[in-house]
Amino acid sequence: MTLPDSLVVVPLTNKVLLPSVVLKLTLRGKEASALTRKFFKLAEQRKPMYVVCVPMHPTRSSLPDDRWLMLSPSQDRLFDHGCVARIMRVQRAGLGAFTVFVEGISRCKVDRVTTAPEGAGLATVTHLDHPSKAQLDQAKDDLISFKALAKEFLTKIRELQLPDSLTTQLAKLIDNVSPLTLADLLVSVIETTFEEKLYMLSTTDTKDRLAKATEWMTRQLHVLKISEQIHSSIEGKLSKKQREFYLRQQLDAIKKELGESDGFSGGKDEDDMAQLARRLDEANLPKEAATTVQRELKRIKKLQPSSSEWSVTRNYLELVADLPWNKHSDETLDIARAKDQLEGDHFGLDHVKKRIIEYLSVAKIKGDLKAPILCFVGPPGVGKTSLGKSIATALSREFHRISLGGVRDEADIRGHRRTYVGAMPGLIVQGLRKTGVSNPLFLLDEIDKLVHSTHYGDPAAALLEVLDPEQNNTFSDHYLNIPYDLSNTLFIATANSVDTIPEPLLDRMELIQLNGYTFEEKLHIAKSHLLPKQTKAHGLEPEQVLIEDPVLLKMAENYTRESGVRSFERTLASVVRAKCVQLADLREHNREQDYNPKVDLADMEDILGIATFEKEVAERDPIPGVVTGLAYSGSGNGGILFIESSKMPGKGELQLTGSLGDVIKESAQIALTWVKSHAYALKIASSRDQNIVEKSDIHVHFPSGAVPKDGPSAGVTLVTSLVSLFSGYYVPTTTAMTGEVSLRGQVLPVGGIKEKVISAHRAGIRKIILPYRNRKQVSQDVPDRVQQDIEFVYAKTIWDVLEAALVISDNEKWPIRTYESHL
Template sequence: MAPSKAKLPLIPLAKDTILLPGIVLRIPVPNDRPDIPALLSNVYSRAASKTPSQRLDNVNVVCVPLNSLLLTRDGQKTISENEHSPKPKESSDINPSNASKNDLFGYGVAAKISGVEGRGTGEFALLVEGVARVKIEKFTQESPFFEAEVTYMHDDAISSDDVAIQGLFAHLKQLSRHLLFFTLLPRPGFSPLSPLLARRLEIYIARRGVQDAGRLADFMANIVEGSLEEKLQVLAALDVKDRIERVIALLQRQVDDLKNSVSIASFTGPGVPSNIDLDQMTKLNGRRTRRPGMPGMPPPPGMAGRGGAPMDDEQEPNEMDELKGKLDAARLTPEAAKVADRELKRLKKMSPAQAEYQVTRNYLENLSEIPWSAVTESHLGVETLSRARKQLDDDHYGLEKVKKRLLEYLAVLKLKQSINDDLNTQVAKAEEEKALERAESLKSKRVVDKSPILLLVGPPGVGKTSLAKSIATALGRKFHRISLGGVRDEAEIRGHRRTYIAAMPGLIVNGLKKVGVANPVFLLDEIDKVGTSNYHGDPSAAMLEVLDPEQNHTFTDHYVNIPIDLSKVLFIATANSLDTIPPPLLDRMETINLPGYTTLEKRHIAMRHLIPKQIQTNGLGPGQVEFNQEVVSKIIESYTREAGVRNLEREIGSVCRAKAVEYAEAKDARHVEKYKPQLSVEDIEEILGIEKYDEEIAEKTSGSVQLTGKLGDVLKESVEVALSWVKAHAYELSLTHDPTENIMKKRSIHVHCPSGAIPKGEISLRGRVTAVGGIKEKLIGALRAGVKTVLLPAQNRKDVKDLPQEVKEGLQIIHVQHIWEAMRYVWPESHWPGEENLAGIESRL
């Protein structure tokens, strides 16, 4: 907002007194201050010349604090003084009645006079409300009262993209709540803050948004303890960011001092949550409250007295009526409504200072925020399936199995809704005809929608989380992510019982409160990393009720203690591995595997999604950097080796940043025409450096055999089994001329597996080849390494159907059932001794 100028009367404030915008201040006026009556006469004269609607509210005065010897008039610390200049009066000698213009600070606050107390012959007081900061430009008179030309300094609007301000504002609110938290506790020599006053202050803090950051900083500066110089520096801080930083420093210091003077050991212990908030502290402290107020925190007008409060335009409605209205609007289930009605009657009989008052009030507020019956309407029309298919195809390349399952769910949902719509029509017709029995019979035939519980399993970076977001978009549902990694306490899932201090609902109920509907899409991220049984309970067991379609329509959170219907929630869980998920929990979910991407898939993903995203992220525009297929393939094959595309995106980002520097320098030098947006393979090597990975190339010659590499137990056993079989059939393999000879007596074997963590194969002691896992990953690796022929167990024939087309076309896949069949393709044809052993293999299997 552009600054505006005005000529206004000035009121010098008493020593160590400062008025800030948004604060109400009471200014006592003793008999020895003739400037105030003269000033009021002038103000009322000006007000009389305005229309009735513009009178006193729009006539401002400027409240100016007294200067400090340690600061300049601009709020900067004094470095040195000119010894020849006249010394200012000591601050103890200055008072508003004898102050000169040199004793006044360079900034003040324009305020409106909201009232006068104690009219008559004796002393009186002015009530003023701070409106805006002003800078004193020039004094125009000093008698009978001060008058000056001032410039209004309004706070600039805060951009929604200003991450720095948003972070500081969040920190400011957090410290403000911490200050209230500690002032609720008794300290030696001080009485705790009134719980009711603390609650209202908390409401004021909670209602402030980031656009009110400067206003909240001013309010907390009025509350927090600090020296005159520190408060004057806050007044002179015209930049909101600078002001917030100064107030944060004051708050942090006072909170740290309070921490040292208050022992909270009695409020912590096993089973008690660590993040106690203001409401829970009110419960702890309610019976110990002796009087409102505390030094450094005067009770605000309209709340508990006068002397330094927020100016809030909205009057707080009656709490009981407001709470009742919230509960009515929540459309609670009959059981929940019964509980809420009982608790509300109890609450009305309690005093706000009672220990249980805030606990019960919080409980009722939580009940009102849970979406008991509110749902997102399903738009299941003619184009639903085609629209969802397009959404999934636009967001993700490949993943046909997942897309197919989701479209199946949509189709089933659409058919169920069609059946229910027809039944509802028949029910309405039956009710019109007074055929109540038929109506009830038709109602019982309605199809219940039970959403599936999908588990997306795959390595990091394959798009599990982003796929869940796309599902929510395709369904037109609200989306909420719950991170389960590191959850070790059962109460985090089920909530805490209300008998505990600082009890609160669990992650599931809090998620429902956040989205505000009963049928959202919940992403249970990293379910394989949820904790198992410990002294805090078993969080994985708590998930059983959440994810069991036969139980979750009556899920009971320990805090709420009323059944909540979770059957409408579409749960999508993600995991990197199935090994750490308990079998009973795994049994509740429908597993969908997301294997790694092929080079072709990665190239499509990079060209369609990653490159446009990174170009925009790094400040480049269309046509300012161009990737071709060869360049992308080079990055994929030589600089990344992963199942997903996370590192690929990082490398693309590095290339884009390098081109951003190149373009910026060309633009600064005004030689944009010399800038080349096209990337070559040579450019990639120059930007990303030496190739991180060499492609594994298939060996052209055979070698000796030993056992090395990082081998898991399964592979070690496989090698032992293979060796036993070879020793048993050494004569048939022409490895010895004596059936009794030990072939290992003069031989050694070396088996090397560079990626031994992935099981490569298994045979039985009789030579039967059994199925293996990870077929897609193994064959993709074989194709990239230049292998042309691959032997697969016959039992893995079904896995070949899901292979990408480029893999099927690039490899000759041969299925074998027995080791003799496999060796036929491995053994040199001219020396193959086992032809007769192939006869009758099928009959022996």
Template sequence: MAGTGDRLPDTGALPILPLRSAVLFPGVSMPVDLGRAASVEAVRQATAQGRRGVTANHVLVAVQRDPMNDRPSFDELYPVATLTRVVQVLRGLPGRMTVIVRGVERVLLDSLEDADGFELGHYHRPPEVASELTMLVALSSVLRDLVKRHESLLPSSRVSQQRQESVAAIERERDPARVGDLVAHLVDFDSKRRMELLEQLDPAERLRRLIELLAQRCNELEVKRDIDRSVRDHLSRHEHEAVLRHKMRAIQSELGEDDEEGWLEELTRRLDQKILPEEVQLAVDRELGRLERMNPQSSEAMIARTYLEWIAELPWLVPGRPVEQAPIDLEAARARLDADHHGLDKVKRRVIEYLAVRKLAPNQRGPLLCFAGPPGVGKTTLARSIAATLGRRFVRIALGGVRDDAEIRGHRRTYVGALPGRLIQAMKTAGTVDPVILLDEIDKLTGANLRGDPASALLEALDPEQNDAFEDHYLGLPYDLSKVVFICTANELGTIPAALRDRLEFIHLSGYTLAEKLAIARGHLLPKELRENGLSGQVIYSPGRGSQGRGDAAASPEVEVDDAVFELLATEYTRESGVRNLQRRLAALLRDVAMQRAEGRAEVDRIRVEDVGRVLGPPRFREELMGHGPRGGVCTGLGWTPVGGQLLFVEVTTVKGEGRLRMTGRLGEVMKESAQAALSLVKSRADHFGVSADLSKCDVHIHLPAGAVPKDGPSAGVALTTALVSALGGKKVRHDVAMTGEVTLCGNVLAVGGVREKVLAAHRAGIRDVILPAHNRKDEPEIPIAARKDLSLHFVSHVDEVLALSLLEG
């Protein structure tokens, strides 16, 4: 019992200090930082003033099984503890303390008892294990020799004055058992090995185990020393030059001279500041090592430098590190959508549902939205609104014109001028791991002259189950895209490959009605164009020709725009489902006003209907309105195009011949087959349809105007049949009726697609009656209410119903 003068009893209770990982051996002094209130109180009780008896200044030191447990129970402590004397107490910050303790002997813990703010440990001294003294002395001598060998193998950086004093203490110690404890503390064994040595109560077995462990450690150090020596002895000339260049840079830095190669230190500093995934960090360390040994002027060094700069500039998602996300305000999102987009109620509702799910489950991987519709209906603006609501950076990737899959997945670094793909470039532009990336015009990834399959290259990035390890060919490392919100846009879904289409949830945006176009022009386009053309100020909508009385009584307006101007632009100067061309025509009118003001001419403060023809020229789309009256052999059909619906006029005439069928107008194979089926239907039921012409002595010619525009599809079947019956039976077709539907040889009318766009085209053209297949009644709710109010929709299931609605007698 060194330093006490009295022997502690074989059993007793002392305050206990649980250590998280450090192991204290008998005969060893060690500082311990105390932060737990129970440990601080235990030391205070052990060193309290006025305390008497042989147990004064003594505590029990035990090791926890779980280092993260702040209040370990008896079962969570190792059973062998160290009876310890508190040598010195150093006060620190409030609630903390540093003590220097010295181990006395091993004891066995019996139980723990809660005291006033600390815990008492009940212990008993283990029975002594008899060992032959001669064997103990021999083992301790072997252990001393191994300690000398171990210290000689250590690198000079690890040799300190404290280690030298510890080795000297081992040489002076005469107790073989105590020699083992000092060596176990000196050598850097892990906590598990040290605890095994503390729990070994037989001194001889403890010394044998120490000899085995220390001999193994010495062998490892010898092998490492030999490898290091071999590497140093076999440095190549290139590596030797790298060392010399490093020394030269250090000398230049000391002399204050310009360092032309300071970029390497700067690049290393930037990479050290980045928190990278483990696999990426290993690749960076390996590439930096290669770069330091290269000639900075070599092409390989420039490739490696560019590669490391890309890694330094990219945002990396490290597993286990949370990503802060801005709160989602659904009311603000709804207000922003209403401010940015007029109409589109169903689309806005789906976007709000998407944002609501993101708010409730921010870490879940939601669906991949794809806004599908004609140009100019607001697909890109919707994606920007989603990004603003989520509080994330917005990056747009234009996929139109991409013909090489390497533009998506990058080029390998072996190629000259290699770069990462569009996705990695977008992540660099965003500068964050969770941007909103818009893949614009995803349907344009297919076509002729492709190198590889760009659409398939997107599959891994867009699949939520795979994109947490997206691998770009240039980086050659897994890149986590799981936090990115991808949004796509498309005009035509048929060209999107099936595998890619299966991963997308489509939200369809159809064209606007005339009323919606006028509201958008008034509320959105005009203020924007006034700002862009230098005419911003108070805007007045004064009642003009065709006006509905909307106006504002401003005292000094800058620009007045007649309501009839908007209606004229939307009906006779543009033909589209969106409003992009409408915006261009309006901008042209405002540029004319700006030009007159800039030239100092008479102050122009109003745009009238008369000004439209002067600036824009004659109307361009008068011919697309409905016909002027009923005609024989001419029927108005409805067609669908990627930019919206349009009128499709069918003309049929007969000439003397041999009963042949001739078709012109650049018709596709499906439409030709539909025309043949319609003619066969008319021939088979000629008497029923009132066809008096001898079809064996006349040729039938079917023509669809606008011969330069390709046309295809089966939806013109009812229009072809109606035009044939009209031409062959001498009846006229109503000019204010438009129709669509596929017809069979039995006269049944089958469903078609694009009903909303076709009905809107008829509404724009002034049609009043629209004939649709009965199976398309389900599409009626998709048609805007304003169009339904102005139109009469007739749902038919047989061609007889079509003829009854469209043909005029006599």
């Protein structure tokens, strides 16, 4: 093979290329581009391209980063010997850089370096002849000795349990290549300095080269023997780590010099599998998992890396290695800190905070406690998701949120079986892999939005095992196919309604209701959190936007009607933006001193437009048949509701209007039946057998007819309205009531008491009639100031309601009841 005498110079920084060694280089610049273009052109013609790799003096090198090499240095920075190399492969590395693989061919002496037109350095070289037969005969004993030394080195490497593919290749090299070539290769593999490699490159005498190579190989063997003695004298983890240190050191050096770090002979895959096996060994797997993993490891060694089955098995083993089988985060059981965290993040929600503090207290006393499965139920925007984050922070646990809204595939929860193409573990196992600990806090968001019973399976049914504290210690994911313990994981689910959650799933969770915020609570949240947050987000200082309580309350009442504070926050952002516009305009005209940071009630309409919602007020003119009831909207807000009754000539029919649901319609039927059956006792019929509606039709109307109304809370109000209509007695406009009534006249409890009472107080109501069994909700949930302003009457029967509500004038109330004898 004839090599050219004029070659492009590739300078090497802190590297030396020896013959028969493969080296990976990274080049950039216009000279590198020209070099690669020439390589590709010659490759198309099936012609090799040769360069000369010349080491640079390390003391004179001024390159900022060894990864980027120049192609046109001055001659005085280059070593006077180099290695002619053949370019094997070129790849783009991004950012104008190229990765070049070169293979050393022969030694040469650099005579002169010039600059080519494209800017690259051109070297005129003298090729150094290979040793003659006479020289080889003279060094015959040295060659035999070095080969024996190389075999001893191979034996020691095998004892270190390097991958079989590397030791096999090294054995082939020892058997098939000449000792001189082997010397160049091994000097590049073992631990030698830059100066020693330079000496090896520039020395032409065969005996001298072999002598130095033998000296350095002997030194390396001594190091390995000493390390082996250290291994045998130190037990446990230290021995394993030290052994792995030398093992990894030799492996990296051999792979680097053989060019196998980029997959020339499968060495990378072998190395990765060794690392994977070590990670699996360190994972402290349970017995069943360890057995499965060992079986899969033996199986993957028999597969070809190019096969799809090899890839599937490797992905599975990596998942097993990544899962936190025995990794726990340190849970902080500091009750005072947890209280401060919850109080600082959320205003109100006392019953939720109480439940979390109970859990922490029991866990601290007992030392161990199965994590409960909590489910926060409430309308949107009341802080269910953010409360989960606060609990995780209070417990010092890793937080992971899983959105279940719209999930329709059972495999999303339990994973796919590995027989499917693109199989993946379920959301639970993926979350554990991401958090890296076995005791995180999982937030199962929108659990009521799961799609049920499709042809993909039922994801809600797949959650039954996950959310059962008695079963989830052996949770089985289809992909993992190994039992995994979820008993240390704290699950918190959120839902807007429990109506769409299947009963078996609902039975596994402890429900905690989160009601909508009252306007007073929204006022506190706005002052403490929302306004400072929006002011900072818009680049203003706190004193540059001043909003007083009446303005904030008007914004909450008249411009938002929601359970949470999301719309309220967006409304506040609109006000802050309006102040930003004012301030920017004044700054442009150098009148910043005229800026008024205060926002008044009069500014509301200019900034936000006409009020979206009008505040409900109690009617002021008392009329028989018209009664004020209390309502609770699904958005978490309460309100007052008027019921109007009227009679007209007819045949005893009952007409209902006002966009009513079935429950309210049935309540109206019950109310009319009760009034008809007790007409004599109510003194609205002259005899026991008189039908008071024989010649009359009854029309009951709920105003705001376009607003749908339904629910079991209007029974007592309907009865009172009908009795008022027939008796002529009326209910004062400052009196309101709520509750359901049975056919026997029993007053039944209802929900939403807190929201109903607060909205009634805001509307001017001063007397509220409630079911007797709702008295605890008033004492626990209703603010003290509201309790002081309102007179509460607790009724067990409808007679208690009528006696407390009906009057004929300001001085004459409903007659003393004598109904007991008529029951």
